[in-house]
Amino acid sequence: MSKQVNQYDKILRENLEAIIPGLLKNVLGITVVESEELPDDVQHTKERKPDLLKKITDEHGSTYVLQLEFQVADEPDMVYRMAEYYIMLERKYRLPIRQYVIFLGSATPQMTTRLDRPNLHFDFPLISFAELDYHLFLQSTQPEEVLLSILANLGGDDTEKTLVQIVQRVGETSVGDLSFRKHINQLRVLAQLRNLGIKLKDAMDSIEKLISPEKDVFYLMGEEKGEQRGQTKAEERFVRNLLAKMNLSAEQAADIAGVSVEFVEQVRQKMAKK
Numbered sequence: 001m002s003k004q005v006n007q008y009d010k011i012l013r014e015n016l017e018a019i020i021p022g023l024l025k026n027v028l029g030i031t032v033v034e035s036e037e038l039p040d041d042v043q044h045t046k047e048r049k050p051d052l053l054k055k056i057t058d059e060h061g062s063t064y065v066l067q068l069e070f071q072v073a074d075e076p077d078m079v080y081r082m083a084e085y086y087i088m089l090e091r092k093y094r095l096p097i098r099q100y101v102i103f104l105g106s107a108t109p110q111m112t113t114r115l116d117r118p119n120l121h122f123d124f125p126l127i128s129f130a131e132l133d134y135h136l137f138l139q140s141t142q143p144e145e146v147l148l149s150i151l152a153n154l155g156g157d158d159t160e161k162t163l164v165q166i167v168q169r170v171g172e173t174s175v176g177d178l179s180f181r182k183h184i185n186q187l188r189v190l191a192q193l194r195n196l197g198i199k200l201k202d203a204m205d206s207i208e209k210l211i212s213p214e215k216d217v218f219y220l221m222g223e224e225k226g227e228q229r230g231q232t233k234a235e236e237r238f239v240r241n242l243l244a245k246m247n248l249s250a251e252q253a254a255d256i257a258g259v260s261v262e263f264v265e266q267v268r269q270k271m272a273k274k
Contacts, residue, residue, distance in 0.1 A: 008072055008104070008193065011186050015144035016052065022145045023068075026136045027127065028100060030066075031059040038065065038093070050085060055095070064096040065089050071103050071111075072193070079112045082124045099124045104151055106130050106194055138165060143173040143183045150190050150200075163196065163203035178256065181238070185258045235259050239267045 024030040034057040052068040067085060071078065082099055089097050101124055103109045108130075114123040134152035137145050146169045154162050170187060174180040191200045235257060242253045243264070250264040257264070 007189050011147075011189060012051070012070055015147070015186070018142050018144035019148060020052065020068075022137070022140055022142065023102075024066075027102075027132065030056065033057050033059055053089075055093070056098075062096075064098050065093050067097065067099045069099075069101045071101055071109075072105055074103070074105060074107070074109045074111050076111060079115055079122070079124070083115060083120075083122045086122065086124075101126050103128045103130075104193060134162065134166075138169055141173055143170050143179065146170050146173055147183060147187050147190060150187060150196065151193060159196070159199055160203050163200050167200075167203060182256060235263070236267055239264055240271060243268055243271065 021032070024032055036055040038053045038055055050067045051070050052066070054066050055063065056066045057063045067089065069078075069082070075081070078101060082101065086097050086099060101111075101113075103111075103126060105128075109126060109128055111126065113126045115121065129148070129151045130153055132152040134149040134154055137148040137152060140146050146166065149166045149169075150163070166187070167184070170183050171180055174183050188197065188200060191197050239253055239257050239259065242248055242256060248256070250261045250268065254261045254264045
């Protein structure tokens with residue numbers, strides 16, 4: 001599970017700046033007029049690193065510190081963590097604090113959101129992504145935000161048809177094949193959070209004819225018919241193109257193609273022999 005969580009965290013870190021404007025407006029109802037980055041280390045007695053920390057001025061003229069936390073696991077002690085954040089941020093910035101926890105898991109979160117003690121009353125808003133309408137994200141012009149559709153509530157719609165829509169929208173909003181490949185690979189990882197990997201593969205198969213050969217649907221899903229999953233002919237072709245046309249290190253090529261560094265080195269050796 002920890003390896004999967006690291007994958008989800010990596011995707012969030014890479015896409016955070018692209019998805020934040022839509023999240024603030026469409027999910028939190030915040031229209032930002034002015035925004036300022038704040039240091040993400042809040043250190044007094046302990047060091048804390050919020051997922052997102054900004055000084056915000058909204059359309060109503062209110063200025064405050066905005067903190068967002070993204071959670072895949074249903075953390076029982078989250079309320080204590082958020083309370084610690086609140087006090088540290090209040091002490092450091094002397095501004096109103098607005099906090100939100102955005103839960104990305106599929107189940108209904110059970111974490112406590114309120115502390116009610118004789119001398120302390122604290123709570124934070126908890127937003128479950130699985131309860132949000134996927135159309136909020138599907139209509140975006142940012143592929144990173146479109147990806148979030150797969151984590152939202154697909155409602156009673158036909159799941160495979162909805163996944164086809166998501167894949168097509170990712171294609172429409174991605175600029176160039178490299179961007180498209182990267183986002184589809186991220187979509188495949190996020191699909192695991194909803195146990196939709198097989199259905200996503202079926203959706204990709206159903207639109208194979210709509211995707212140009214250069215985009216290689218079987219590479220995008222991490223496997224090709226008749227080939228061992230993970231190291232396919234399509235992956236090798238893609239890595240060859242990366243190495244031949246771009247000045248990339250093995251680590252950079254591996255990250256873009258979604259393969260191991262060892263696999264990239266094997267392809268490089270094959271190229272050197274020719």
